[in-house]
Amino acid sequence: MLTFEEKLAIIEEFKQLEKREVSLGRVNFHFEDSLYDKKNVVYHLHPNGNGFVYAGELEDYSADDRGMVNIRDFEADELHALVEAAIDSLAATPAEKNPVLEEWLNNDDQSLVLMREEDGYNVYADEDLEGTFNSYKEAANFLEQEGFSRI
Template identity: 45%
Template sequence: MLSFEQKQSIIESFPELMKKEISLKRLNYHFEESLYEKTIVVEKLHPNGNGFVYVGDLLKYEKLANDKGLVNIRDFDEKSLREIIQDSIDYLSEETDTPIEETWVSRDGTILTLVHDQWNWDIYHQNNLEESFGTREAAMNYLQEEGFKLKK
């Protein structure tokens, strides 16, 4: 496990991040050039080595991220830490004009569309919004519980 100082050094090697001290000697690192309201890339880096990196809904991290899109970096090595920080910066600096769409079908033939458009995973029946979720996993769980399967 990297020490607090090692993590801080790695994080500060990204010139686009701005350090801000918060309570209990913790640090946040902001990406002021973010295209979105969210600007914190590294959140609550603590002297004990704990901290979080924001990854939003990046599918690469869906098994690691909590419901707020944060990944705990306590046990990350240098390579993994650099990679996740760069992925976060890229995520916050990319405009996603083309939503991801999936078609889900029930046994009786009802068709729903799962759409990822920037921050949310939305479920539509025709043009009507039925549900909205913060993660793909939550949306998929809902669809599966309701008897829908991904159309291949």
């Protein structure tokens, strides 16, 4: 297990994080450039080596109901990778995290493009916006109802 000082040194390598001291000698690290309400990347790093890193946007980690992963027993490379992934997940829009760009055709060889963008899913005919949808399922249902199939 890494010591508090070793964990602190790894986390302080990330210059985009702001260190904030809290009670009982614990330290938090905030990512002020987060695109989301969540800014606390490292939570309550304690002198005993315990602490948490936010992984609520990550699929590869088992997080608690707050999206936090306990880093008590992490090795240096594991901690570095988790903090880096946490920052990346808070710096990317949903469209950047899970891009969608699909072409759909109908029986008349007309094509439409389904694209995930900041505000949801948009359907385009060339450069003209044909529709905006809150979910992929809504957009796909629209295209199917209009006689289009994904290529």
